[in-house]
Amino acid sequence: MASDEVFMKGDIAVFAAEMKKLINNKETGDIRFLIGPNRKPIFAHRCILAARCDVFRAMFADQAQKNTTQDAEIPFVLSDITPDIFLALMEFLYTNCVTLNGKIAIDVLGSSIEYGLEELRKLCVEYLIDNLSVNNAAETMQASVTYGQDELRDKTMDYIEQNTENIFKTKGFHEMSEEAISYVMTSDKLDIDEVDVISAVREWATVNSVVIGKPITEVSKSVAQHIRLPLLSPDELTEVEKENKKDNLIPVECVSFAWKFHVFKKGEKGNALTTKRKGTKPRESHKGLDAL
Template identity: 55%
Template sequence: MASEKVMTGDPIEFATGMKKLLNNKDHSDIKFLIGPNKKVVFAHRCILSARCTVFKAMFSDLSQKNGTADNSSFVLSDMNLDVFLAMLEFLYTNCITLTPKIAIEMLATSLEYGLDDMRKLCCEYLEENLGVQNACDCMQAAVTYGQEELKKSSLTFIEQHTDNVFKSKAFQELSEDALVEIMKSDKLQMDEADILRYIKEWAAVNSAVMKKAVSEVTKHVIQWVRLPILSPQEIEKLEKDNKKDHIIPVDLFSSAWKFHALNQPDPNNALAKKRAGTTPRDHHKNLS
């Protein structure tokens, strides 16, 4: 006697058929009012409930309050229409059409609605489409939403294209936490003097936006600047310049001068280590 076996049909054909139900008023029993303009989107309660626990709970709550969820409306005024339709496409077809414009927002939505497979697809798309203009945005998203693989991929791209990425507008929009993750890297293809210059530009922009002192904006990021790999002449000049903006704490200068005074490797000092793009200096023979 033959054993029971699940035979799988063509998933593309199934997805194509299911997509015809997307935002289709026929037989729909729920509608959403999306965005500030309250654009109407029709949906099917049974499909959304089966595919998403958030929607299942939402409809259950409504049924308990009103006795039925049929023909009810949900207002999602903060939701982007394209993002919502893309999410519905995934729920109906298990496929999703992503674009650079919505991919990061789709990642956030996948986490909000507990759609782990959609999260994976969003991360995969972002990793495959990393570029100079979006690398910082992807790094920011990875840090914000705790996506380690996306963070690794984004950091690798930034390490390989440091100069162009640091020049991008998105670099100025990085959060403190995201910039710290970049500053920890040994593989940045840029000299420390130039890195410090870009950090100061980032700080000036964010100081104006956040209406905070530059020194406050940079207090965590600046700790990762590697002063010991700069020459004594460069450090001396930085000290003079620092009297104006007070970006660099005194203890960082003290540590740098101590390294130069001892004139020997310090394997315990993470800041006394060259990056991949560090310009050679005479004292680098003493670096760990």
């Protein structure tokens, strides 16, 4: 490179706007996809997709090995992705930008990982973090666990800790997996009392018991182990034990451990079950915890 050569950037927004016109362009496209269960046709350009995405490059190379004109004209069928998600993917590949909204952001995140598009993944994570709300926090936490997104998980956990009670009442909370809800339940910073935690977990377990057709005991076992029963007063624990006989939400050994705490009036240092949460209401029985 000559010493006086300088890489100059033009207007990226103008470039993106012009390139966007090529998306799903039937006149100039040289490849056709059939997308979703209804097989909606979407047109694209081999050279752009191959240059921008290793997955598409491999897809086209596999087709080229057959080396027949007839094969080249056969559309690619992608039934496991919806047209709106696929078009968002195309927008990124053509323009290096993407238009996201609350309905598609999580699915686009999943597709970005599937197609190995790291920069698109980062954009999706940024969008989801910037748009956290009470109504979508549980769903976003689920996505972070499902797709192994640590930054998204940590930021969403911060938000849940600040808005715990309201989030625990949402539909999204009831739809969380055992793994995701167990992760949330390990936090000391949840702004909610344990009585309300039990109520929320019981609702979650009841909903999931119906959905997957398994007993509440089986559905709730791994999650219920994170309920901090020692934080309840003896009277509250007695009521919980009575209620528990109806559905066996909480394993017997967890209840026994809580009664053991009340007998000896001493918590276990480093044991999460005897550690108060941010939202734990004060009780006379907490003297043993406060002494730790």
